[in-house]
């Protein structure tokens with residue numbers, strides 16, 4: 636059961652409430668390279684990325700926000716750390732959301748100014764608490780980065796905005812430790828109605844990053860927690876977007892597009908399951924029809940799974956039996972991938 640959260644509008648999309656969980660990523664091209672940032676944003680949008688964040692260290696860097704707004708239609712989030720004037724410049728440049736921790740920008744007057752500018756322009760603010768940059772007094776109180784410490788930090792920043800009647804808020808509360816992240820989000824979701832941006836930060840390189848993200852993000856999604864997600868990988872952001880959708884799908888959310896299931900292979904395997912499944916997945920990239928395709932290695936256990944899919948094959952000796960919507964159709968020989976893809980096309984067209 637999805638936890639009910641406040642609906643927050645970020646440019647052209649809304650998160651929270653019953654809105655689908657949105658997948659986001661972050662640009663990693665040097666900020667001075669505006670053309671490079673725009674090109675990467677276009678690639679991410681082509682992958683289906685729904686919200687993209689860019690770092691804006693100084694007010695002058697807000698030019699990248701303008702350039703991105705002109706180039707892509709997905710909402711743009713500016714990542715601001717200490718310079719409140721950079722936040723104001725991004726508002727002027729037409730940004731869709733600001734990620735800023737009000738406790739880090741100095742005086743209450745500055746918080747008031749940022750809150751007012753965002754409110755006047757309908758721009759939400761994400762408070763992003765990170766285990767690596769907890770306030771010193773909170774860290775001293777808890778003695779370590781605990782779930783309670785992360786939540787206290789988030790609520791401290793929330794109070795600074797609420798004091799100025801600002802409640803168009805999204806919160807994230809990340810650490811690289813999966814059990815701590817999960818406990819922190821659970822605690823936070825009990826304490827406030829704001830939509831949650833869920834992620835495991837500094838999750839690592841591709842393999843470990845995927846595992847930690849699948850556990851942390853996927854686990855929380857299955858508990859109904861999470862309104863937008865970001866998979867953090869030390870790798871290309873395009874891979875973060877693909878992983879985000881795959882985690883959503885694996886957690887039982889509806890994600891348009893094909894799902895390929897394949898058997899792990901064993902001594903009975905008759906066909907090259909890995910190659911066929913990978914090629915089918917590649918050929919179906921970009922297709923947004925929801926269809927389940929099964930690639931199974933033999934006719935002992937294969938037909939059962941293949942029958943449960945919209946379309947599937949079960950390998951025989953140099954051939955594969957084709958199943959469509961549970962019915963055994965015919966034996967494929969020769970170019971199995973090509974024939975299977977032709978059959979899939981017939982189903983999705």
Ligand code: SF4
Nearest residue numbers: 898900901904932933
């Ligand atoms: S479907 Fe057949 S080949 Fe694949 S793992 Fe099961 S028994 Fe082995």
